[in-house]
Structures are given as structure tokens and as C-alpha cells.
Amino acid sequence: MEQAMTPEEIKEQKPYLDWSLSEDEYNYISEKLLGRLPNYTETGLFAAMWSEHCSYKKSKPVLRLFPNKSDRVIQGPGEGAGVVDIDDGQAVVFKAESHNHPTTVEPYQGAATGVGGILRDIFSMGARPVASLDSLHFGELDNATTRMKVDGTVRGIGDYGNCMGIPTIAGETTFDPCYQGNVLCNAMSVGLMDQKDIQQGKAAGVGNAVMYVGAKTGRDGIHGATFASADFSDENATQRSAVQVGNPFMEKLLLEACLELITKHPDWLVGIQDMGAAGIVSSSAEMASEGKSGMDLDLDLVPQRETGMSAYEIMLSESQERMLLCVNKGHEEDVKKIFDFYDLDAVTIGRITTGHQYVLHHDGQVVCDIPVASLTDDVLEEASEERKPTRITAAEQQPAWQPQIDDPAATLKQLLAQSTIADKSSFYQQYDSQVRTSTVVGPGSDAGVLRVRGTHKGLAMTTDGNGRFVYLNPEVGGQMALVEAAANIISAGAQPLAITDCLNYGDPNDPEIFWELHQSVKGMAAACRTFDTPVISGNVSLYNENNGQAIHPTPMVGMVGLIKNIDRVVPSFVQHAGDRVYLVGQTRDDYAGSELQKMLTGEISGVVQFFDLDRVHDYMTRLLHTMENGHVASCHDLSEGGLGVALAETLFKTDRGLSLNLRHLTGAQLFSETPGRFVVTVRPDHAAAFEQDLGDAAQLVGEVTNTHWLEAHLADSELNLNVDELQQIWEEAIPCLMKSKD
Structure with a gap:
């Protein structure tokens, strides 16, 4: 059996290279941290915990740029x-995670388990999930392959969220050839809680119990963390063993059991954490650390x-719907009774010990005995070479495309029929956006909005990311991702609070790609x-490539705002x-990376211009005030x-029209994508206050x-368009493409 390889055979045959552990890292572990050769199980644990997905060893220096307070x-x-x-002793809890490689390999389960995993992150904090994005x-x-992946991904998201009874109320869907071989599936969850119920992923107190709760462990998802930390190619395009299998009905039971324990018996519990990437090893080692x-x-x-699972398989399985608890000694049976009621396993699998060793027993033998810190704190950060891409240097020397x-x-x-712009309701109608009856604004608007029950408050939420702008100018593109999210939140009348992110990039060992990551962050x-x-949470998803072709650098911003x-x-x-119609913000000739450029030329090019971030923030703040x-x-x-x-979208599904004087704009500027702009309508009796x-x-x-x-008068042309015709084009584009037999 493979797991019977001796430490000496591991050193000689180097199986860890297939698990994304480098030879230098292996040598450092054996020579510096352990002073001996690690056995097969230990080597697998190090490979998972030292993967980029778990350790952020390459991206940590960049992530330190983010404010987090x-x-x-x-x-x-x-x-x-x-x-x-969010005031009144309440808190909003949120996070986003990527599930890109699993969704590329097996769209339905990859997307479904992405939703399940992020929900567990929310209720592990003591919060009840109230919305998904x-x-x-x-x-x-x-x-045809893309259509299959779209269908499976959408069904996976819908089925898991619908079965859990959690509304999916906002999101985004874009289409570009760069994602053909590597789908991006970023899932975000938002929860509500009383601040007094906040939990931590902590294991402490000598003699306290380590309890495993939830579903049983199988062989699915083994080395999922390292699968997400390596380049993608045709060779692993069917690597389904790294994809987890979800059961939303069991997760619903797990959610209710955990929240009952947290809210009704907090004195029994020391800490709680989801078994996510790297399964038992990550949750247990991180809690001990x-x-x-x-x-x-x-x-x-x-x-x-x-049957017959090895220690290696048990520890690295990423089977879903599982949590790890640290429970005060003497309350093990109390906890077990709660989970028994929900027909879930709840088993004491270990204890907290003195010192700082991480010890595993299997089949009567010690199969791991290493310092906790060696898995969590001693990871070698990797310095990365950076180089500005030649395409950007060349573009800076060329005149802007007009x-x-x-x-x-x-x-x-034509633009309304482009798949990134066209109506996405054929997708999101598969999601239950009204379950729990707190939804005020559902999918299809700038931001989803939920009421906070028992109060006059609301929460607005959105996800935004446009890789084309980041590809052409990472620094400005990074700013635009944040501004777009803030614009969506403010459009709903909410004050932006904080963000979570998914940083989706190619292979960071490529100096140009690491430069993109650094500059966009x-x-x-x-x-x-x-x-x-x-930035209060998030994840980094690197190695998003297929056969050496990287995706556009695509940082996703998930933002939540408070409506008073x-x-x-x-x-x-x-x-x-x-009602009066106002255009807020300045329109420039911003066509690089635009939908117009992509539609007319079949590609994107040029340099995305810097903009006045402080000025945009100033008038967006004033816009929120007047709202x-x-x-x-x-x-x-x-x-x-x-x-x-935007003008067309404001009219869809209404019986209204617009009469506009846009003589300060050309026909081309009608489609410019200058950031930080809004179309605002105001009742005549509020116009003076708004203008002030x-x-x-x-x-x-x-x-x-x-x-x-x-109807609009432009500097060089006129518009006189029937909104019904425009809406029909917009609504029929994606269903028509999805039914194509090509």
C-alpha cells in the first residue's frame, strides 16, 4: 500500500512533490523542524498545511497591505x-471562499460544496447564515463545455442553498475566454448574531475533549487543499478524488445542532471550527495553535x-458537513445528547495535552508526533520575483483605442445581448431568494438587501470583480473592484462597512502574475x-491556469453595508x-477593457486610466447622505x-421611459466605463435639496x-428606442445561447 512507504523511501522517491511540497521545504522540515525524516502520514500533513491554500506562504507579504481594523x-x-x-448588540458575520478547481472538474458538486463550506464558516462563529451570494x-x-459547466454550477449552488433554506440574494456572472479552462466559483455567506455569542476556533485547557461532530469521514476530497495549490491542466481535469460530495440536509441538521450548543450552552464549549480545506488536520492543528x-x-x-482508511486518508479527507469542537471536560455526554437528537455523530476523538505536541494514534500505533507550530507557524514564506508584464509596458507607448x-x-x-450584460434571471431563478421572508431586494438589482428582523435596520450586500481592468492595469483595476462594490452598496442606500475577498490569480511563480497580485492588492x-x-476575511486562490494559460487576475470584492x-x-x-434624472460623476473616454471594446474588436487592450479616488469617495458619501x-x-x-x-436597465420591468439631453456626450461616450458613476432619479420637490x-x-x-x-439627444446622434424591444433582446440572449446545439 502507498501509505506503507518508509521515511527513507519517501526521501528517495519524493512523493511529496506531487502534493505541492517542495524539496527545500521537505529538507527544512526533516532537518530543522523535526531532526528526523517524517513518516508518510506526517509528510502528507505538512504538504496540506504548507500548501498555499492553507498557509498563504507566497501571498502573506502582499496581504499585509490590507487594512483590517x-x-x-x-x-x-x-x-x-x-x-x-451593526449596533444594538448585534453583528453581521461574513466571508467568501473560492472553489475554483473543484468546480472546473465537477461543476455540480464543486459549486455545491463551495456553498456548504462557506456556510460552516459562518455558523462556526456563532452566527445564523441569512444570505448567500x-x-x-x-x-x-x-x-458546449462552458454551457455544461454553467448548468452544473448553477444547479449546485441552487440545490445546496435551497435545501438549506438560505436565500441567494445577489451575485455576478461574467463570461470571457480566459476562464474557459479554469472556472471561477466564489461563494459568499452572510450571517447575523448577537455579539455575546461570538465563538473562536480555539482548543485549550488540559484534559478538555476534542469532539468530532457531523457526517462520517470518507475518501472524497483527499488533498483538496493541495489540488487548489497547483497548476491546472488536462492531466488533472478529471481529478474527482479531490472534489468533495455534499449533503445539504445533513448540513442543515449540523447548523441547528451547533447553534443550539452555542446559544444555549456556551459554558460547555471552548472552541469550534469547520473542517474545511485539509480536513481534520487543519481544524485540529489550527485550534491547538x-x-x-x-x-x-x-x-x-x-x-x-x-473501511480500511489509513491515517493519511482520515486526516486529509475533506468530506463535508463536519465540525471539530473543544468541549470542557465533563460535558462530553451533554454535547453528545444534542447531536444525537439531530441524528449526527458526536464522538470524543482526543484530548488537550500539556506542552505543544501534535500526536496521532492509529491501529494502536503513534503515526504522528510533531510540534503543533511546525504545521501552523513554521511555514516558510516564499519570496517571489516580480516583473511588470511586457504587454502593459507596450500598451503604455501606444495611443488609446477610440x-x-x-x-x-x-x-x-448589441451590448444588451452580450452574455456578461444580458439578463441572468434564467440562472438565479433556480435559487430561492425569498426563503425566511427577510429579503427586501433580491437578485437582479445593484445589491441584495435583507431586513434585520425586530429592528428598522437592513443589510445590503454585493459581490464584484472585473478581471479585464485588472489585467490591463492591476493597481487601478484593484481600486475599481472596490469602488464598484461600494457603488452597488450605496445605490441601495447603505453605508459600506467592510469587505471580504477572493483573490483569483494564475501561477504566482510567474513573476508577471505575482506583480499583478501585488499591484492589484x-x-x-x-x-x-x-x-x-x-478586509475582515477572505481567501487567496492562486494557480488558476489551464495548460499554462492563466485567467485574467480577478480579485472579487464581497461587501456588506448597513441601512439605518x-x-x-x-x-x-x-x-x-x-422625476428628474441626474448623471452623477464625470464621464471620460474610458474604453480600455470595456464591454464595447471586447464586442467590437474581440479582445481587450490599452491602459486603464487612473481616477481621482478621493473625489469619487467624496461625492459617493454625499450621495448616500441625500439618500x-x-x-x-x-x-x-x-x-x-x-x-x-444603465439607462436601459433602469427602465426594464417598468412602464416608464426617459427623455434625456446628453448633448455633452458622444455616441461612443454613451458606452464608456469610467468608474464611480450613477443614474439617479429625484422627485421634483426634492431636486433643490439633492442638487445642493x-x-x-x-x-x-x-x-x-x-x-x-x-429618448436621448447626443452630441453627434439621437436615440429613440422602444424599451420593450430592448428588454426582449436583453432577456432572450442567454436562454438562446444556453439552448444552442453548437
Whole structure:
């Protein structure tokens, strides 16, 4: 059997290289940390815990650029999820995780278990999950393989969330050839809790019990963490052993059992943590490290659904719906009774010990005896070479691309049929967005909104990321990702609080890709400081490549905002005939990386221009202030497709129209994607107050009509479009592509 390899055979045959542990790391572990050769099980544990997915050994120096504190942050990075004060002794808890390689290999289970894993991070903190979001990036829909992956991913997200009874209320879905061989599936979960119930992933107190609760352990997901920490290729495109299998009904039981223990019997519990990436080893070692404790586990006691599992398999399995608890000695049976009620395993598999050793027993033998810190704290950070990509240097020497738009009406119709812009309701209608009846604004708007029951407060939430801008200018693209998220939150009338992120990039050993990571995080961090939205949780997903072809660098920003008065939620579509229409923010000739450029040329090129981050923040803050005073009837931020697409979207599914004077803009500028802009409608009796609040940041451009036509006078052309026709194009594009037989 493979696991019977001796330490000497491991040293000679180097199986750890296939697990993403380098020879230098292996030598450091054996010579410096242990003073001996690690056995097979120990080598596997080191490979998983020292993987980029678990240790962030390459990305840590970059992640330190992020701010992670504010007056509202209760818990920042380092625990299962971040926690933010929302007043009245309550807190919002949220985090995002990537499940990219598993979703690429097996879309349904990869996406489903991505949702399940992030939900466990939320309730491990003591919070009840109240909403799910996603950020999905696929290849083009004219490809049959992409359509299969889209279908499986959407069904996986929908089935798991629907079975759990947790609404999916917001997200994004984009399409680009760079994601053809490596899908991005980022899942975000948001929870609510009383601050007094906050938990930590900690194991402490000599003699206290280490309890395994939830589903049984199988052979699925073994080395999933290292699978996510290596380049992807056709060779591992069917590596299903690294993909977990989910059971949402069992997770629902696990959620209720854990929350009952946390809220009703907090004195029994020392700590709790999800068994996520790297399974039992990550949860147990990290909890012991957090508690500055030693730990002794008997793996023969671990509930198993398959026979003959080795210690290596038991420890590295990423079977779903499992949690690890540290329970005060004497309360083991009390805890077991709670989980028995939910028909879940609850077994004491070990104890907290003096010292700091991590000891595992299996089949009557000690199969691991190493310092806890060697797995969690002694990981070698890897210095990375950086180099500015030649494509960017070359682009900086070239004149900016300028589109020639002779017929803006025809261009708008074409853009509305682009899969990234077109209506996504055929996807999100598979998600239950209304379960639990707290949803105020569901999918399809700028941000999802939930009411906080028993209060007048609400929470707005969004996920945003556009890899094309980051590819062309990482620093500005990073800033734009944050600004887009903040714009979506503010459009709903909410104050941005904090962010979580998924940093999706290619192979960091490529100096150009590491430069992209570094520069984009630099840009994101600057925007986070400007908007006072610290990073409280998240993950890094590197090695997103297929056969050596990297995805566009795609940092996803998940943001949550607080609405002080739920009655003041601002819709994203126009409301009343006669309302004034304002364009907030400056429109420049920003076409590099735009949907217009991609549609007209089939590629993206050029340099994304820097913008005045402080000025954008200033007028967005003033816009929120006037919203909170009830002066805004509707607000929609401008993103893909620019002003033209945003104007059409504000009219869809209404019986209204717009009459606009846009003579300061050309037909091309109608589709510019300058960041930080909004279309805002205001009742006439609030117009003076609105104009006073916004000053020169807002320009009056027309009014809402009863005609259901989009009419606009441009500097070089006219628009006179039937909204019903535009909506039909927008709604039918994706269903038509998904039914294609090509």
C-alpha cells in the first residue's frame, strides 16, 4: 500500500512533490523542524498545511497591505469569518471562499460544496447564515463545455442553498475566454448574531475533549487543499478524488445542532471550527495553535463511512458537513445528547495535552508526533520575483483605442445581448431568494438587501470583480473592484462597512502574475482605506491556469453595508413620471477593457486610466447622505456597458421611459466605463435639496416619462428606442445561447 512507504523511501522517491511540497521545504522540515525524516502520514500533513491554500506562504507579504481594523470591526482575519458591529448588540458575520478547481472538474458538486463550506464558516462563529451570494466567471457561452459547466454550477449552488433554506440574494456572472479552462466559483455567506455569542476556533485547557461532530469521514476530497495549490491542466481535469460530495440536509441538521450548543450552552464549549480545506488536520492543528496547546487524537475513533482508511486518508479527507469542537471536560455526554437528537455523530476523538505536541494514534500505533507550530507557524514564506508584464509596458507607448460609433442605437442593442450584460434571471431563478421572508431586494438589482428582523435596520450586500481592468492595469483595476462594490452598496442606500475577498490569480511563480497580485492588492488596499472598508476575511486562490494559460487576475470584492432605516431602501429602477434624472460623476473616454471594446474588436487592450479616488469617495458619501434624507427616488450605478446599458436597465420591468439631453456626450461616450458613476432619479420637490447636496458632481440630464421609450439627444446622434424591444433582446440572449446545439 502507498501509505506503507518508509521515511527513507519517501526521501528517495519524493512523493511529496506531487502534493505541492517542495524539496527545500521537505529538507527544512526533516532537518530543522523535526531532526528526523517524517513518516508518510506526517509528510502528507505538512504538504496540506504548507500548501498555499492553507498557509498563504507566497501571498502573506502582499496581504499585509490590507487594512483590517475600523471602529466597527469586532473580528478580523484569522477566524472562520469576520465580524462587524451593526449596533444594538448585534453583528453581521461574513466571508467568501473560492472553489475554483473543484468546480472546473465537477461543476455540480464543486459549486455545491463551495456553498456548504462557506456556510460552516459562518455558523462556526456563532452566527445564523441569512444570505448567500456568488461570483461566477466562465468561458464564452458559444462553447458546449462552458454551457455544461454553467448548468452544473448553477444547479449546485441552487440545490445546496435551497435545501438549506438560505436565500441567494445577489451575485455576478461574467463570461470571457480566459476562464474557459479554469472556472471561477466564489461563494459568499452572510450571517447575523448577537455579539455575546461570538465563538473562536480555539482548543485549550488540559484534559478538555476534542469532539468530532457531523457526517462520517470518507475518501472524497483527499488533498483538496493541495489540488487548489497547483497548476491546472488536462492531466488533472478529471481529478474527482479531490472534489468533495455534499449533503445539504445533513448540513442543515449540523447548523441547528451547533447553534443550539452555542446559544444555549456556551459554558460547555471552548472552541469550534469547520473542517474545511485539509480536513481534520487543519481544524485540529489550527485550534491547538490558537489555544497554545498540545493535542492527542485517536483516529480509530473517527466516524468513517469507508473501511480500511489509513491515517493519511482520515486526516486529509475533506468530506463535508463536519465540525471539530473543544468541549470542557465533563460535558462530553451533554454535547453528545444534542447531536444525537439531530441524528449526527458526536464522538470524543482526543484530548488537550500539556506542552505543544501534535500526536496521532492509529491501529494502536503513534503515526504522528510533531510540534503543533511546525504545521501552523513554521511555514516558510516564499519570496517571489516580480516583473511588470511586457504587454502593459507596450500598451503604455501606444495611443488609446477610440471606438467609432455611427449608430449608438444599434450598438446598445448589441451590448444588451452580450452574455456578461444580458439578463441572468434564467440562472438565479433556480435559487430561492425569498426563503425566511427577510429579503427586501433580491437578485437582479445593484445589491441584495435583507431586513434585520425586530429592528428598522437592513443589510445590503454585493459581490464584484472585473478581471479585464485588472489585467490591463492591476493597481487601478484593484481600486475599481472596490469602488464598484461600494457603488452597488450605496445605490441601495447603505453605508459600506467592510469587505471580504477572493483573490483569483494564475501561477504566482510567474513573476508577471505575482506583480499583478501585488499591484492589484495595493490598489484595493488604497481604496479600502479611502472608503474605510477594512478586509475582515477572505481567501487567496492562486494557480488558476489551464495548460499554462492563466485567467485574467480577478480579485472579487464581497461587501456588506448597513441601512439605518429599511424604509429608505433605494430601488435601482425608475419610479415616477416627472422625476428628474441626474448623471452623477464625470464621464471620460474610458474604453480600455470595456464591454464595447471586447464586442467590437474581440479582445481587450490599452491602459486603464487612473481616477481621482478621493473625489469619487467624496461625492459617493454625499450621495448616500441625500439618500438617507429621503431625497432619491432611484439609483443605479454604471458598470459594464456604461451609461447606455444603465439607462436601459433602469427602465426594464417598468412602464416608464426617459427623455434625456446628453448633448455633452458622444455616441461612443454613451458606452464608456469610467468608474464611480450613477443614474439617479429625484422627485421634483426634492431636486433643490439633492442638487445642493451633490453640487457639481451631479448633472441634470432629463426626466422620467410615461412613454416606455428611451429618448436621448447626443452630441453627434439621437436615440429613440422602444424599451420593450430592448428588454426582449436583453432577456432572450442567454436562454438562446444556453439552448444552442453548437
